[in-house]
Amino acid sequence: MILLIFWGTVLLVITIRVYIKLRPPAFLKKGGKGKIDFKSYSNKLEVKLANCEIKTNKYTEEVSRPLSRISMLDGLYQGERNLTLIEKTVTVFIYTHTKPDGSKVKFYSPPIYKDESVIERYLYEDVSVIIYIEDSANYYFDISFLI
Template sequence: MLRRILACILFGLGLLIVTFFRKYSGQVIPYPFLFYLAGLAMFMIAALLLRNVPTRIQLTLQKQIADLKENGNKIRVDFSQCEIKENNYTEEQDKFETPNELFSFGYGQEIQVLDAFTKPSHNVEQIQINQSIIFFNYQNNQTGQEEIFVSRVINKDRVTLMFHLEQQKSTTLFVDKINRKKYYFDLAFLNN
């Protein structure tokens, strides 16, 4: 929260300084260009700070995961007893797309439009998307029913995922004691 406040203050100051010194022609301040650059630097630092700040949804999710780890039932998941399903497809993506419109320049977009008329395939590229999920069937001893737990979508193909799971052998599944539909597969080892 403090980081977000600092970023907003830097953003505001940077914007004010850049706006003021953009067309400054007075004699009181000897080097207005340096102030202009300092304002731009503040603006860029604020953008970087805001980019790395977790959102409220991410913070809520982290709290829920911590609560499940602390208070939930812990079930050992043997990966040899799991089923892996995959969904692989290709997707067209813009080659020159900028992730943030704030940092894109107008002439780049105009060039892309002109290229699209002459060579439609020049602006796009085919990207292979690999997605897999893990299915775990669990026999609940308390109710006698079989439960199916599904992992989050993992951005790996089936073979790569099987290799990682074979190395890890097992993990822990944290399940809420009251609502069995709230659970968390501990797959943090896949991020390494």
């Protein structure tokens, strides 16, 4: 029994030491909604949405209806009967930033699955977005106002 308590304590101490050694630094801890918290240590760049290039893609997606016994039998006769086509739109904002040395860097927003009319409304309202930049490869394009 004493041997079991001893080895359990040793294992606990080793686990704690390994955790302390391998845990990420405080600035890499995840912030709200699973995004890395760049806001606390990165450069902040405020950009008007009208200055961004907007790329939009429309596509249709096949979605199957919930299956019932009758719909399964209908599907044997005509397979596409249980499918509905839904039109979707995905938009991406692209901002091209010119550095002081004259080189250009492009920053891409995450995909936005909103209707074009919603995006146009924000363009009409002259909304600003914030890009938190650590370097050209690590940045966070803050579009939380769209969510």
